[in-house]
Amino acid sequence: MMHFFAIFFIVIFGIAFWIDLKTCILPNWITLSLILMGLSFNVMNTNHFCSIQDAVIGLFIGYVFIRFINFIYFQLQHQDGIGQGDAKLLGAIGSILGYQMVFPVLFFAALLGLIYGLIITRHQSEKMSRAYPFGPFLSVVTVVIIASKTFF
Numbered sequence: 001m002m003h004f005f006a007i008f009f010i011v012i013f014g015i016a017f018w019i020d021l022k023t024c025i026l027p028n029w030i031t032l033s034l035i036l037m038g039l040s041f042n043v044m045n046t047n048h049f050c051s052i053q054d055a056v057i058g059l060f061i062g063y064v065f066i067r068f069i070n071f072i073y074f075q076l077q078h079q080d081g082i083g084q085g086d087a088k089l090l091g092a093i094g095s096i097l098g099y100q101m102v103f104p105v106l107f108f109a110a111l112l113g114l115i116y117g118l119i120i121t122r123h124q125s126e127k128m129s130r131a132y133p134f135g136p137f138l139s140v141v142t143v144v145i146i147a148s149k150t151f152f
Contacts (some may be wrong), residue, residue: 002047006150008037009096015140016088016089016141020135022113026085029088031092035059049149050098062102063087086134115135126145 016030042055044046050058066087073081094102117132 001045002150005037005041005045006146007152009034010143011145012037013143017136020133020139023132024083024131025133026083026089028085028088031085031088034040034092035088035095037052038092038097041096049096049146050100054066054098054100055095058097058099059091060094061099062094062151064105065090066090067104078093082134086138089135089138093138097145105141107147108141109134112137112140 012030012034016026016034020026039052039059042050042125043052049055064087066082067084068084070080070084070087073079090102090106093105099107111131113134115136120132121130121148
């Protein structure tokens, strides 16, 4: 059963990666499905990634933290700095892996995003003012964690 859920999560995060990379949008059908499946998985499966309490706290922390960062950015720049789909996606990650993994995932996703942004701007002679989707980096880090916890 654990492998089925892991493969499901990896496929859905792969779809999220692709859609966000191409459109800069994380559709609700992806993020909300991941939240519901993450909570369900951690309730029903004995080989879960975390307890249901940790999953609910992870959902809350992941979502609220991104919303809070965007609130601060909006107050300073008078525009959104991160999409609400990213907040829902990090909440979904918290609901799957638990609150303990929210900040490590966020850190490594931000690091990957920074490296990607630096490479792109260097090769395209662009300024850093262009917006890049964050969901692909959250997805990659999460897939690596899920795969390592499940298959290795």
